[in-house]
Amino acid sequence: MACDNAICVWIWEHYTLIIRLWGILTVVATWAIGIDQCSSLKPWVGAYLxxxxxxxxxxxxxxxxxxxLDKCCNLNSCCGKFWSGLKWFDNWKRxxxxxxxxVAVYIVPGIAYIAAIMLDIxxxxxxxxxxxxxxPKPVASTRKEEFHDVVAVDESHAKSARGTGSYDDDTDPAGDAGISRYP
Structure with a gap:
């Protein structure tokens, strides 16, 4: 999402923090309204909340x-599998x-709407x-041009390596920038 406004940029930079804070507020409100509704005329709404x-x-x-849990749980253990499943269940799935x-809270009008609206937000x-x-997905023609550029660079690199008669790629300045595969 592209935005040029300074406020919009700040919001996207701190979006995870904003979600965490709103989530904590929603948890507190849902607990409070649920306990309050348990002692009212609609205890089933309170129990559901x-x-x-x-x-x-x-x-x-x-x-x-x-x-x-990321550091302590082995991925093959029960804890690790549960934690990886919980991490998978994020964003749009949540x-x-x-x-x-x-949805069920909207059936009966009352103060529980506050918790439902906070949950919807x-x-x-x-x-x-x-x-x-x-x-956005790249255009097919752009990907094809990038592929041809890579092939052309690889062919020129192979020709220059063959021209010197050496297998060492370190002699080609346009190659791997001096990174040697030998210790």
């Missing part, structure tokens, strides 16, 4: 122990789950985060 709050707490709090979790932020890093 507490369930959603538990899921949110787990998913949004996972980043707190993420660096430890956004879709959050939208699905918020968080979902949209995750979906936008998955779109943020994508580059």
């Amino acid at each position: 507490v369930f959603v709050a538990v899921v949110l707490t787990f998913l949004e709090g996972a980043f707190l122990i993420g660096s430890c 956004g879709v789950l959050y939208i699905l979790l918020s 968080l979902a949209l932020m995750y979906i936008a985060r998955s779109v943020k890093g994508r580059d």
Whole structure:
């Protein structure tokens, strides 16, 4: 996403922090509204919101122990497989789950709408985060020209190496910039 505005640039530079803070606010609000609704005339809404709050707490709090799990868990262990699955379940997948979790709250009007709206905003932020890093696909003609340029460079490099009668690529200044494959 290209933006020239200084505020837009700042937001995209700090987008992960913004999502984390909004996620924590959403977790706190969902817990508070869920507990409040448990003691009201609609306890099933409160029970559902507490369930959603538990899921949110787990998913949004996972980043707190993420660096430890990356270093401590072997990828072939049960912990490592679970953690890699949880890391896979990020961005748009998490956004879709959050939208699905918020749908049931809209059935009964009340204060629970606040938690549902916050959850929907968080979902949209995750979906936008998955779109943020994508580059437009290169045009086929550009890729073909790049391929021909690489082939031409490789052929000229091979001709220059054959011309000297040496197999050592270090003699070609246009080759590997002095990097030797020999110790």
